[in-house]
Amino acid sequence: MLKKGVERKEVLRALGEVFRAHGYEGASLTLITEATGLGKGSLYHLFPGGKEQMATEVLADIDGWFELNIYAPLREASDPARGVAAMIAGVDQYFHSGDRVCLVGMVALGAARDTFATSVDDYFARWQVALASLLRRSGLSRSQAQRRAEDALLTIQGALVLARARNDAGIFRRALSDLTARLLAP
Amino acid sequence: MLKKGVERKEVLRALGEVFRAHGYEGASLTLITEATGLGKGSLYHLFPGGKEQMATEVLADIDGWFELNIYAPLREASDPARGVAAMIAGVDQYFHSGDRVCLVGMVALGAARDTFATSVDDYFARWQVALASLLRRSGLSRSQAQRRAEDALLTIQGALVLARARNDAGIFRRALSDLTARLLAP
DNA sequence: GGGACATTGTACCGATCGGTACAGAGAGTC
């Protein structure tokens, strides 16, 4: 029997990796059953809403991780340099130094975007707001902070795409390093 | 009857839009027949290799467009500022100011990456080399030029992802504008 | 042990997938 909270998290993690590897439409139930080790019966018992519910919960789970490990620390950091460094470290960890793809960005590019539009938008919007609030505290104007936060998100996404396209994780590493400097520039 | 060269280009363009809108795996033959106006008979007559050949040729077609409109001008430009401005203008035009997604980047993120790995890698590699060669002429060191070209490609890709995720073409516009300045900075 | 309820494996559903076979329409040549 499932220990409700615990095991569902594990299932969501496996689901996330399947969606990451094959996209929303490419993640067939066969792949999903293999990745989770759960038969269709269990799967539809856990997620009566089918694939769409699975993806929704996976996105929510990702959002939760970022809220805890990225957004909240950004909001609460007192020292801008430390705050930025912590975010960069968290991002590097989450994306396995460029080996892992961003599921949210992937969904955004595909046909499934419309279905998950608000989740996708929220993910980036809240990140931008949290980062901009930190940058404001470092002395930037509101518009400067917003613009620079936007640049940060876009750099991370672009680095993930390019790193994967060229199969070169160094791209991601360099991008994060440059980004740190750019965010903290006067 | 097809006027060989001409009509095939049009078919490839339609195919490209279907792949862009639904991804490689999501682009079903039904969608493809609708978008191209061609029945399965014609489709498999034109592309005996099926979907894979279609995608391969679409990628080659895109590569051709960039070679002609972006890479070659970059290589041949004498004035760096003009060369960069021309590239940015071309990119803005090609991606419809952020409304259009990059098919190459999209393929790179999905499961189809392995199938088209060399096409995907070439697309970015040749772009980076062409841009870096221009930047070298503007006085940058080889490594600086390479690094800055990498930053340019990654910025464009990231801006496309973020613009689509947040449904805000302004992100793309701002990113291109900032990028121009960053590329030409001393 | 027995009843209640959560969980699961399996068989099955209609729809759609990518792809093939092929007869015949269409156009060019003589």
Added chain:
DNA sequence: GACTCTCTGTACCGATCGGTACAATGTCCC
């Protein structure tokens, strides 16, 4: 008009798609 040869619409293929039905099993409390 008859002969090519290119092109295309249609019927069809087995496989797989996402999803459902349900009986069987497990787990718990009593």
